Amino acid sequence: MRGFVFALVLVHCMMGAILDVNAAEYTLGIFGNANMDSTIDEQDVSYLRGIISGVNPVTELADATYDGMINEGDIEQIQRIINGSEDYIFLKTFTIYDKAKVVRVPMPVSKIAILNLASAEAIRCVDAEEMVTAVGTSVVEGTNKEFFGELSNRPTVGKWSEPDVESIIQLRPEVVIADLRFPDTELLEDKLNSSGIAVVRMGFTYPDYFQSEMMALGYMLNRKSEAEDLLDFAYRYVDLIEERLASIPADEMPRVYPIYSPSDFWKTGSNGSIVDMLCGLAGGRNIAHDLKGGTGGMYPTVDPEWVIKEDPEIIFTWSSPGGYSVLNDTDMVNVWNSIVKSPELSQVSAVKNNRVYLLTTEITSRPRWFVGLAYLAKWFYPDYFKDLDPEAIHEEYLERYQKVKYQGTFVYPTQTSA
Structure with missing residues (x-):
């Protein structure tokens, strides 16, 4: 048996x-x-x-x-x-x-x-x-x-x-x-x-x-x-995102390049990684999805020329500086500027069209990962999610489930300035 x-x-x-x-x-x-x-x-x-x-x-x-x-x-x-x-x-x-x-x-x-x-x-x-x-x-x-x-x-x-x-x-x-x-x-x-x-x-x-x-x-x-x-609470929003994206053909979803760490623009996340899961749930096509390498085969390092050739329409990094006790976006602005001014990345559509986004690990690799998902979905498809308020979701989560007041810096650009 x-x-x-x-x-x-x-x-x-x-x-x-x-x-x-x-x-x-x-x-x-x-x-x-x-x-x-x-x-x-x-x-x-x-x-x-x-x-x-x-x-x-x-x-x-x-x-x-x-x-x-x-x-x-x-x-x-x-x-x-x-x-x-x-x-x-x-x-x-x-x-x-x-x-x-x-x-x-x-x-x-x-x-x-x-x-x-x-x-x-x-x-x-x-x-x-x-x-x-x-x-x-x-x-x-x-x-x-x-x-x-x-x-x-x-x-x-x-x-x-x-x-x-x-x-x-x-x-x-x-x-x-x-x-x-x-x-x-x-x-x-x-x-x-x-x-x-x-x-x-x-x-x-x-x-x-x-x-x-x-x-x-x-x-x-x-x-x-x-x-x-x-x-x-969490799947009220996860399911909403899935339902609204269900009718979008895969070949019409935006090409996305997730950066694993702001200290290394060429380390990414592939199939099985948190960043790949979030990208897919938000309706993006991770250009690194099928690559292998790095820890567990899920975090490969790529060549800058390969990224230029793939020409991602969106770039995001899931582990930028910030967090609950960071009350200004100075460090995030510096990371954002370093990405958009990179000689290689400045050649891709994501930078040319101002579609570069930063998130902290607090909303991507903690139990509140669905907050990071909400931000990504809204950035990827702003017309589909005009009524989705990731900041309000995050505030309710912190106050209701963590019993702390809402504060901190978690994304850049902010929802209103994106």
Whole structure:
């Protein structure tokens, strides 16, 4: 049975890769979600009974106890998840370089350590700050301290990429939430292997995985309604953008060159990267989509001559200087000027037609990536989105889900001056 189940894993992952990330339906990655929808409920019990009786096909997540067998024990586990009395859940976590990992999470969770900024923001989205017993040093450093407020007063357990495992063990969280890529498993999972502390890898930044990750967080922390509320808010705009762009033929979408870093105009993002996902969702054709190179094969470096030949109609950079505590656009203006005055880029249509845009990572690679998406969609298609107000969306998100006032510098040119 187990061999068959894991054969289905590969099929499911391949199918997931071609699904539209804007689709309202997504698969909650918790074992026990037998019918592969976005929740665990009595329908999963019914579906599992159908598997046992031979009526329904086996699915990837049907084995709720993750023991290689599908039987009445799995039905009992599903019922425990439904009524909130489960002792554990098996969670499928996404990675962007390796195959998905399955993690056993002890339940209920009352104490967690969070290593990176995106996870800290996600925790506040579901109103679970009181569970946080430790944070990575990035949460308390520099301008992040102002944004994260009370969370920045928690004990620190090293850098997000180089955690202090001994400190984690001393604080005894049930779960550590870490980035998808860093640190390597040898520096975290392997060292915590005998401690009973689960490591859950979550990004909260990749549109492809965002819904499943947020709902898995809601299940794990008993914050399902809070996770659902955030997703309802975010996908009000994601779905609106998808609907309005649905009728535009692919060959009529603008050619876009995303710049990964303002310090290197020739490093870009290709298929699988956040910048490529955002570009596609906003209705752009990333000229680097099919290239390979750089970290994970997703961040290649290109030749300036190639960019000139491709002649992008729009350029954007997703990691420009700015942020919540930056109250002027001086640094962004300097980056913008350096792009438009570049000898090579000054030859392309994007610069000639004044269609160069800058965004900060706070609205492109955090749980509020949909704010960056709203800006891109409006810049790409101003006539389609005259009524879309990305700044208002951002303000509501910050005040409603992060409990902070709206301030900062996040884009350039601003919406009104674009």
